[in-house]
Amino acid sequence: xxxxxxxxxxxxxxxxxxxxxxxxxxxxxxxxxxxxxxxxxxxxxxxxxxxxxxxxxxxxxxxxxxxxxxxxxxxxxxxxxxxxxxxxxxxxxxxxxxxxxxxxxxxxxxxxxxxxxxxxxxxxxxxxxxxxxxxxxxxxxxxxxxxxxxxxxxxxxxxxxxxxxxxxxxxxxxxxxxxxxxxxxxxxxxxxxxxxxxxxxxxxxxxxxxxxxxxxxxxxxxxxxxxxxxxxxxxxxxxxxxxxxxxxxxxxxxxxxxxxxxxxxxxxxxxxxxxxxxxxxxxxxxxxxxxxxxxxxxxxxxxxxxxxxxxxxxxxxxxxxxxxxxxxxxxxxxxxxxxxxxxxxxxxxxxxxxxxxxxxxxxxxxxxxxxxxxxxxxxxxxxxxxxxxxxxxxxxxxxxxxxxxxxxxxxxxxxxxxxxxxxxxxxxxxxxxxxxxxxxxxxxxxxxxxxxxxxxxxxxxxxxxxxxxx
Numbered sequence: 229x230x231x232x233x234x235x236x237x238x239x240x241x242x243x244x245x246x247x248x249x250x251x252x253x254x255x256x257x258x259x260x261x262x263x264x265x266x267x268x269x270x271x272x273x274x275x276x277x278x279x280x281x282x283x284x285x286x287x288x289x290x291x292x293x294x295x296x297x298x299x300x301x302x303x304x305x306x307x308x309x310x311x312x313x314x315x316x317x318x319x320x321x322x323x324x325x326x327x328x329x330x331x332x333x334x335x336x337x338x339x340x341x342x343x344x345x346x347x348x349x350x351x352x353x354x355x356x357x358x359x360x361x362x363x364x365x366x367x368x369x370x371x372x373x374x375x376x377x378x379x380x381x382x383x384x385x386x387x388x389x390x391x392x393x394x395x396x397x398x399x400x401x402x403x404x405x406x407x408x409x410x411x412x413x414x415x416x417x418x419x420x421x422x423x424x425x426x427x428x429x430x431x432x433x434x435x436x437x438x439x440x441x442x443x444x445x446x447x448x449x450x451x452x453x454x455x456x457x458x459x460x461x462x463x464x465x466x467x468x469x470x471x472x473x474x475x476x477x478x479x480x481x482x483x484x485x486x487x488x489x490x491x492x493x494x495x496x497x498x499x500x501x502x503x504x505x506x507x508x509x510x511x512x513x514x515x516x517x518x519x520x521x522x523x524x525x526x527x528x529x530x531x532x533x534x535x536x537x538x539x540x541x542x543x544x545x546x547x548x549x550x551x552x553x554x555x556x557x558x559x560x561x562x563x564x565x566x567x568x569x570x571x572x573x574x575x576x577x578x579x580x581x582x583x584x585x586x587x588x589x590x591x592x593x594x595x596x597x598x599x600x601x602x603x604x605x606x607x608x609x610x611x612x613x614x615x616x617x618x619x620x621x622x623x624x625x626x627x628x629x630x631x632x633x634x635x636x637x638x639x640x641x642x643x644x645x646x647x648x649x650x651x652x653x654x655x656x657x658x659x660x661x662x663x664x665x666x667x668x669x670x671x672x673x674x675x676x677x678x679x680x681x682x683x684x685x686x687x688x689x690x691x692x693x694x695x696x697x698x
Contacts, residue, residue: 255277258385286673308329346366350363406426408421434626501538509571654676
């Protein structure tokens, strides 16, 4: 992966807007540029566009939408922005927070109206850190459906997607202007594709073990639950061009991946009154802080494993998610009419688990906080049938990346913008700050969808003016 001189290069074809990566960020950018009448080419290294989007729950946080209004949920970009900043302890760039918080709601309404994506807002539980219910998803509540519908919309809009196209190098002038890319095909052949603007939508570096060990050592050996193609190409290209990068240690982990099945278990199992125990049947943390920071906490337990304990009522809420239904079908979810029998199935000491359940039930009745600081106030005690699922912690995706301006153009270290290079989604520095604790649920798709829309419109407008700079 390198930056090559554009001097004397003749490209096989030239396209006004080229996008690297056909995940949610890349496809939203492509639809946006195409809406302005521009020819767009999306280059995807896989045989079928899926990426990290397909591995997610496909939920996009957005404030002030018509779905919230219909549900009687009062929200605004300002409130959303405050939630983002509070979760990340004030670290994110305020201008970036404001930009994405204001852009994401209109963007998903545009996706619904223009491209037929049937969003709805989740009303029956609220993710940690969000003041109100603002997570929007498609009927299956899966990232697979989100990427499939975006891909269909792109096809109908006339967006060209070239799959099995691995971008290996960028061609740049002395001023940093990108002239095109080199693409390698599965048979080893190469193509040179020129561009007016280049949008990097190839996510972060979660699949690059060397970079993970360098920037996120606590998850250096953790299960990676993202796309293996996320090798940090955008970051490395950007840095080679003198781009600024920020919060490279920021990431989204998850403390609830079914083991050994490798299936994401919704955090509703916790927020609705469930809890986690280790292999000794004992609680070990305040699980309510968030699933991202819980990844490292779970990995510090014996064998790097934990059990999430909940009940049939909570399972009913979780069942709206396709991943949870799949986990049930594969036998990952244990059920029992008694705690003693559940403990036997789990392989943990029955007396310890029984004591833990009784302690949590007492906290729910009293409304007091436990020794970790968690309050169970408002959550009903667990009732039979009881449920449990064995889980581990995992790295989902990185949140740090290239610094971008108001048009999602990549910024240099000196504060100027690279002329025609954009970064969106995980390629760009997001709004989670430098730690796992800063990740607010949905921040990944927030950056993908909002920055994808912003970059797509900006690059499309530049192409319409016959140049790559605003």
